[in-house]
Amino acid sequence: MAASLLRQNKVLYFFGFGRKAHDLIVTSNRTIMTSRARMERVVEDLQKNPYFEKYAQKIAKLQETSPEEFLSRCEEKERKIREEKVFFTHPKKTSKSQSLWKTMSHVWRSSRLRNQSFIRSYSQMASKTKYITTPIFYVNAAPHIGHLYTAVVADCIAKFNQMQGHQTVLNTGTDEHGNKVQRAAKQLSLPVDLYCELTSKKFREMCEHFQVDYTNFIRTTEPHHQKTVQYFWKLLEEKNHIYKGKYTGWYCVPDEAFLFDQDLVDKKTPSGDTIKVSAESGHPVEWTEEDNYKFRLSSFQDDLRHWLKDEKVVQPSVYHKILSQWVEDERCLADLSISRPRSRAPWGIRTPSDPDQTIYVWLDALVNYLTVLGYPHREFKQFWPPTVQVIGKDILKFHGIYWPAFLMAVGLEPPKTLLCHSHWTVDNEKMSKSKGNVVSPFDAAKQFSADGLRYFLLRDSVPHNDANYSTERVLNVLNSELADTLGNLINRCTGKLVNPKQEIPSAAGHGRFLKSEVAQSLRASMEALGDTAKQHYESFYVHHVVDAAMSTVRCANAVVEYHKPWSLRKEPDNEAAVAELKAVIALALEATRISALVLYPVMPALSTVVLDFLNVPMNERSWKHTKPVYLNSTASTESEPFGHSNTIIFPKIKLAA
Structure with missing residues (x-):
């Protein structure tokens, strides 16, 4: 009976429900609960745990036990966890609770990561x-x-x-x-x-x-990365996720990957020979037979399925669907060769326990995300797990299957989001x-400027489809939007014929003056732009951010076109015309300021030039400043001079014939 209780106690804690889980255990005749209200609270808390549904059936199997002895063991286990001083130890000095992972499930579901105090501290930091x-x-x-x-x-x-x-x-x-x-x-x-x-x-x-x-x-x-990789390997080894085996099959050197027959197609060479190549990349493969070390990837199917339950972990949704299909394919989850004979692949990190083997380049490479945070030292936890990992679609399998499985195997949280883009x-x-x-x-x-190229790449692409680069397309986009739309708006408001004092009229003082329909449309666009752009950034649709910002700039150009400041300037003695002129310039430049802030992540250098020109202080360039200043009752109503005299923000590009 005691041995059975101990096993149940261990399993429950490995599932990550901590102290409150034992309150759910009931015998056939009575419950451990002291009151119905307490039971309801505990059940409610458990249901909030993302792993409750997954392990509910296994918890139910633990119901036939002695409540007193079970609670005593749970409390003793929790006390030991609280007394632990160091989160990570060298594999050779692992605690008893860590060594249990040799045959049990994965540390990432353990109470050490899933107890309520950890969740609270992480949520405050996130x-x-x-x-x-x-x-x-x-x-x-x-x-x-x-x-x-x-x-x-x-x-x-x-x-x-x-x-x-x-x-x-x-x-x-x-x-x-x-x-x-x-x-x-x-x-x-x-x-x-x-x-x-x-x-x-x-x-x-x-x-x-x-x-x-x-x-x-x-x-x-770098030496410190090699040490981290070897530490990571030892941890996998200590937890019995690595074994030595023989591999026989097709290997693609350019892709650094083993492939199945189903992944290959025949291809004719110029000499007329037929060779096998990767169906995905077109690279040739070679038949390989060798001894190497393997990672027990096949044991992580349930964990990967559970990770993928949240569709937001892989975006856009098309790649979440692809990855979900792979996880259901046993071929994709076959145990993974994670070393190479040193005689065949000498340019690599040696495995810690076998100098005749080097570590698979993809295990080596993926661990870099830990190395840069100082893993395995405690400070790495400040930023772990990754918020967003940006990858191309050609490496989705490595980051969407191998990487989370490696992390789960050593007890670490997988990434919150993989953002996978096309080519x-x-x-x-x-x-x-x-x-x-x-x-x-x-x-x-050299043709389009650094910021111009940044702007085009982010503006003319969507993550879920391949984008096309052509010189003509880049030229048209940059001239149309940066030169003719944004640049022209600034020129129309800052030229000496329209703005002889070279000043920026206060939007706080003049932003509500114009009552025309176009002015009202511009104010509505400006007031919504910050929130709209924020939603698009958070959804990773940067091209929609650019669309929204350019829409606001076009509205500002429409205001200028409608109110004709060059005509208003011809009536210096007409107070109404002077007031209207200041309002047009103030409103248009305020739209420029907000758009430059919104576009700063897209084109930082060009946005900085615009913001400097508009005399925007450095401490007023955060996202909260994307709201129009006329909505701020404490904003200054005084005019300001331009930050510098150069108003050519983005000159029109003309390529040599």
Whole structure:
């Protein structure tokens, strides 16, 4: 009986219901509850736990027990948990409760992570800290606009959260291990470490050139990352999630992935031979037989299903659906080879317990998200789990199946949201070296400016469909919206013929003066813009943010067109005309100020130029300042001078023939 109780006690705590769960246990004749009211409160609390439904049946099996002895054991277990000083210990020094995970379920469901005090402390912190990541970029080639797009999407999300007042961490970097990297270095006759250093530098320069303001830039060849990966491996090993086995099958070197027969198609080579290639990437595969270490991925199907119950964890919904289908496919959840013979893949991190094996590049790479936060030291918990992890659709399986399973295996929360985006084509064709159509972001920025390119990539794409890059399209978008719409609005209000005093009339003093229908429409657009844009940013539809901001700017242009300030300027002695003139300029420039704030995460440099020109103080550039100042009864009604004399915000682009 005692052994049975102990097993039940352990299982209950592993399910993560903590102290209150024991109040639900009943015998066949009586309940442990001291009152009906208490029972109702406990049941209500349990039902709020996201894992109650999943483990309700297993809890029910624990009902036949001795309540007194069961409660005594629960209280003793809870006391030991409270007395623990350190959350993480070296695998060789794990506590008894941790070692139980060798044969039980996963630590991420344990009371250590799911007790009520942890949930309360995390919920208080969640609104203040945001952790956003890009995938780390593989250094087998230089950056292209696809890499830049991923980086600016993540940066855009980070900047929006910073404007909300959140403490935000944005991490990026480079993935530098694997045979593809070794082969790329050999082609250039460079030592592998030097090749990695030079290529990684290009990605860092890309981020800096396009104002991707990362908190950390990690390289997987850095010693501290290698130590973290080996620690993570030991933890998986200690918890019995790794075993040694033999792999026989097809391996794709360019994709760094093992493939099934169903994932392959036949392809004719120029010489007439038939080879097998990956159906998804088109890369050739080779038959491989080898001994390596495997991760028990197949045991995580239920956990992955449960994680995916919340459709918001993978966005857009099309990728949530794809991932859900994969989780139901046993082939996708076959135990995963997570090492390679060192003789075949020497450029990698060695496994801690077997010097003849190196760690699979994708396990190595994914752990970077922990390394940059200081894992396994306690400080990493301040930002864990990731708020948003931005990825491309080609790496959805790695981030949507392998990554959460690895995390669950060591007792960590999976990401809150995976934002998966589609790819960029060039002139409606897939980018490839063989076609010679790979677009360098540095070259494109010379034509369109860094912020112009950022604006186009974020403005002309949607996450769920591939987007198309063409020089003509970029030119048309930038000239139409940044030069002719936004730039022209500022020019019409700041030219000396219309505004000889070169001043910004106060929107607080003049914003409500105009009674025309177009002016009323503009005020309505301005007043709604902040809330509308916020909703779109939070839904990751940045193109809708741009649409909303440009709609407000167009409304402002309509006001200028209707009231004709150039005509009003010709009546300097007419008080009504002078008042109307000031109101037109004030309202139009206020629309410009709000739009520049809303678009700051999209085009930070250009927005900063506009805000500086409008003399907006640095402490008035947060999201709460996207409300029109005429709604603020304490705002100044005094006019101000321009911040500088240059009114050419975005000159029209003319490409050489």
